[in-house]
Amino acid sequence: MAINVPLLEVRQLTRKSHDGSLLLEDINLKVEVGERWVISGASGSGKTLLLRSLAMLDPAEVVLEWNGEPVGAHNVTLYRACVIYLAQSAAIIDGDVRENLRLPLSLTMHRDLKWPETEVSDWCHRFGKEVDFLNRDAHDLSGGEKQIVALIRALIICPQILLLDEATSALDPKSVKVYEQIVEEWLQEDPNHRATIWVSHSEDQRGRVSDHTVNLSAGKIEGSEP
């Protein structure tokens, strides 16, 4: 990676709705390695849309560079394998928790990855979940437990950027702390290649997990700090 190239650079991101009205307008963002960002703004200001657009999940007009490389059809799956979007209502597939966690390993992109048994049980244990958690039917999990599964599933594939969209909204305060700690440790493990972008309505949480803030209002950046 060349020196001084941002990990992620977004230029002129614009998203329109079906009727042509602007949902996101001219968003520019530069995320350097090791940075911890938070996107703040009122409900409906476009935070989720912005995170989804950063994950390139929806069509949008944007110039997006990742490690200095433009992201396009040729490398978008690799990009998404490294820049992972974690939705507020964590998606699960049919089957037990283990099958859910192993889902990425079934994809061509991650076929060489090994199942990190020790790490998985360690993460589960830190959330107060014992071994039988892996055998539970994923449809029986609470919203918070699904969020835990989503985080572990993302960490298994060693991403570079986590896009956390209200990713702890259904967790109890103790689990929220554990969640934040695990994310922080993951970041500090390799701060020269990693970064986080959070969306959170909790002011306390924003203070804990970020050192850069983007304020979004009606789909536009109103200001950023520092």
Place this chain on the structure above:
Amino acid sequence: MFQTLSYFDVMLAASLILINGAISVALKLGLEKKLAWAALRTIVQLTLIGFVLEWIFAVQSWPVILAIGVVMTSVAAFSAVGRVDHQFPLMRINSVISVFSSAWLVTAITLFAIIGYEGWRDYPAQYVIPFLGLVLGNTLNGISLGMDKLGDQLKRRRGEIELILSLGGTRWEAGRSSVRNAVRTGMIPILNSMLVVGLVSLPGVMTGQLLAGASPVEAVKYQIVIMFIIAAGTAMGTISVVLLSYQRVFNSMHQFLYDEIKAKSNRRKS
């Protein structure tokens, strides 16, 4: 020898619909009007097609046969997607492409390779139109069922599809289980009928040949050919329309265009 029917015989059969009418009145099903309309349409449509075929069989002209084939195929293609619950972009065009390519291909293979041109070149209309019609009728069903299932699956599995994409999966990895379920659903009716054919009922073509005095063994041979060409046509048509539709809702950026699948507006039926 083949027993022809008088118009009185047909009227007698038509009066059987009164049984349905009586049931509808007795149980207050409110179907009398619909029954009368359906009976009328059966009579009018079949009578008209009888006259049309009478004329086509008399002229035996290729341009006329092809023109009728195009009309039949277009009607099948449009009605195949006319009643499905979810609208995909360019769904009608996809249906036309799929129905044309699958039905015409298997009909051509049947006529030129299986039966052989020598056997039917003097009476092309008698062969082309019934074979094409049989394939179309079944392909239409497969496409309807397949598209219904595809829309339902893609709508219901949005979370799972986007999850796979967000973990670095390709659009095919994200969409393949929906595609598979849709194709499977489209092929179920023909598979079922292949399993019970001859055991539960004698299929139409075979019945027709037996009534016309053909030997049962000859009639069976034709029926076997028919079952296989129908199965092939249905499979090809269903796979084609499902894959074309899949392509319309996943772009080259491996994004799922969920909003492009529109729920059909609830049209009230009189």
